[in-house]
Amino acid sequence: MTSSSDKQVGASPTVIEPTIFELSSAGRAGYSLPACDVPDAPVERLLPQHSRRAERPALPELSELQVVRHFTRLSRLNYSIDGGFYPLGSCTMKYNPKLHEKVASDTRWSSLHPHQPDATVQGVLAMLFRLQGYLCKIGGMDAFTLQPAAGAHGEHTGLMLIRAFHEKKGERRTEVLAPDSAHGTNPASAVAAGYKVVQVRSNAQGRVDVEDLRRLVGPQTAALMLTNPNTLGLFESEILSIADIVHQTGGQLYYDGANLNAIMGVSRPGDMGFDVVHFNLHKTMTTPHGGGGPGTGPVGVKSHLRPFLPIPVIERSTGAAGAEQYALTTERPDSIGRVRSFFGNVGLLLRAYAYIRSMGPDGLTQASHDAVLSANYLKALLQDSFDAPYAGHCMHEFVLSGRRQRAQGVKTLDIAKRLLDYGYHPPTIYFPLVVEECMMIEPTETEDRATLEAFAAALVAIAREAAEQPEVVRAAPQNTPVSRIDEALAARKPDVRWKG
Numbered sequence: 001m002t003s004s005s006d007k008q009v010g011a012s013p014t015v016i017e018p019t020i021f022e023l024s025s026a027g028r029a030g031y032s033l034p035a036c037d038v039p040d041a042p043v044e045r046l047l048p049q050h051s052r053r054a055e056r057p058a059l060p061e062l063s064e065l066q067v068v069r070h071f072t073r074l075s076r077l078n079y080s081i082d083g084g085f086y087p088l089g090s091c092t093m094k095y096n097p098k099l100h101e102k103v104a105s106d107t108r109w110s111s112l113h114p115h116q117p118d119a120t121v122q123g124v125l126a127m128l129f130r131l132q133g134y135l136c137k138i139g140g141m142d143a144f145t146l147q148p149a150a151g152a153h154g155e156h157t158g159l160m161l162i163r164a165f166h167e168k169k170g171e172r173r174t175e176v177l178a179p180d181s182a183h184g185t186n187p188a189s190a191v192a193a194g195y196k197v198v199q200v201r202s203n204a205q206g207r208v209d210v211e212d213l214r215r216l217v218g219p220q221t222a223a224l225m226l227t228n229p230n231t232l233g234l235f236e237s238e239i240l241s242i243a244d245i246v247h248q249t250g251g252q253l254y255y256d257g258a259n260l261n262a263i264m265g266v267s268r269p270g271d272m273g274f275d276v277v278h279f280n281l282h283k284t285m286t287t288p289h290g291g292g293g294p295g296t297g298p299v300g301v302k303s304h305l306r307p308f309l310p311i312p313v314i315e316r317s318t319g320a321a322g323a324e325q326y327a328l329t330t331e332r333p334d335s336i337g338r339v340r341s342f343f344g345n346v347g348l349l350l351r352a353y354a355y356i357r358s359m360g361p362d363g364l365t366q367a368s369h370d371a372v373l374s375a376n377y378l379k380a381l382l383q384d385s386f387d388a389p390y391a392g393h394c395m396h397e398f399v400l401s402g403r404r405q406r407a408q409g410v411k412t413l414d415i416a417k418r419l420l421d422y423g424y425h426p427p428t429i430y431f432p433l434v435v436e437e438c439m440m441i442e443p444t445e446t447e448d449r450a451t452l453e454a455f456a457a458a459l460v461a462i463a464r465e466a467a468e469q470p471e472v473v474r475a476a477p478q479n480t481p482v483s484r485i486d487e488a489l490a491a492r493k494p495d496v497r498w499k500g
């Protein structure tokens with residue numbers, strides 16, 4: 001751990017990696033091809049005019065070693081779970097065991113082609129079918145589709161299922177309810193699925209305000225979307241009454257499973273009354289988040305929604321000799337159709353399968369217990385240095401407020417940037433929106449006690465800096481390749497063109 005006193009504020013190290021085009025020099029190559037063993041033919045004979053370029057492409061020319069060093073250096077500028085603690089709340093940045101990579105790189109999986117006939121891919125179909133079964137058990141659901149490519153895609157798929165269910169009954173419901181603490185993808189998915197979003201208030205305890213819900217719910221309500229524990233890291237203790245209220249008006253209850261890591265093997269959304277769930281396997285089931293993708297957001301349903309599941313569906317039957325046989329079918333007249341090419345991100349589903357099989361039921365339960373323990377320990381280490389808006393125990397994550405530091409002239413954004421100087425990825429900030437100067441911290445079960453204590457010491461040191469020398473925190477980060485950037489501009493108008 002580096003303390004603030006060893007840092008020279010203002011002395012930013014400039015690590016500039018040229019673009020691969022700037023490293024290029026004509027004639028360098030990283031390949032050598034064997035002599036051609038077919039007759040030479042001019043490209044004009046091989047490709048029609050409209051498929052040929054007018055000019056040569058501007059490709060960089062480098063040796064293999066230059067390419068390796070360039071990308072290795074770039075990769076070191078990136079922060080990763082393999083490189084350090086990553087307490088990004090709601091995102092469940094837990095360690096991805098290397099065992100999964102060993103399993104997934106076996107050519108018996110990796111050489112398969114999605115157009116192979118079912119009879120030649122029985123192993124992968126069996127794996128996917130079993131994974132659906134495990135997810136049903138974990139979630140307390142009746143059926144699963146593995147196709148959605150992320151949590152948000154799962155939400156959209158789930159809402160399409162709900163729409164199909166209502167429409168089959170001849171009902172045109174127009175609204176989706178979501179609490180004011182909801183993740184932004186919830187209202188976004190609802191709008192994308194053609195619904196109007198109505199916000200339900202949180203009460204002073206950070207839970208759904210049941211009276212507000214009662215007032216808002218009605219025959220126009222298609223669904224209520226909830227995550228439990230919610231984005232404040234608090235269990236919705238009124239969940240059974242909430243489910244009743246929604247069901248009594250014919251609405252459906254949607255479970256955003258991003259926070260499953262708190263309750264795996266302990267309680268099940270299906271038992272809480274949820275009709276549809278998605279699980280983010282790249283969160284809870286340790287498949288890589290991988291720079292924004294690919295992810296996996298399987299969707300589970302209770303039996304009344306099964307007919308609407310996306311196609312293709314995996315069917316199991318018993319063959320002549322009593323052996324299990326698997327086949328893909330598209331014959332589902334009420335299906336919402338395809339939501340994804342082929343069968344979803346199978347390589348990631350396989351990693352999730354490896355995780356579930358290697359953990360076993362007891363291991364999954366233990367993981368959730370440990371995740372909750374880690375979060376409560378870290379909360380206890382930090383709650384004197386920052387405001388903790390919700391008293392008592394948390395689930396697998398918790399929120400703090402930087403109100404006190406704000407009054408000292410330091411914004412939560414500054415605290416997050418200062419953490420970079422201490423070598424940590426910052427927590428989620430300014431979310432959920434219901435907490436002023438919010439910091440949302442999720443340590444996960446894969447971090448040891450020493451890591452939690454070192455991270456807490458860094459945040460405590462920053463809180464002291466905020467009180468004693470706020471200008472140091474405001475000037476952070478100083479130990480990163482670039483200091484403050486205009487993040488809105490970088491996100492909205494990224495300039496990544498090569499100006500050669």
Ligand SMILES: *Cc1c(COP(=O)(O)O)cnc(C)c1O
Nearest residue numbers: 090150151152183185256258280
């Ligand atoms: C991560 C997250 C989502 C969205 O999931 P993606 O897999 O990133 O699309 C939705 N809700 C909550 C609470 C989340 O944390």
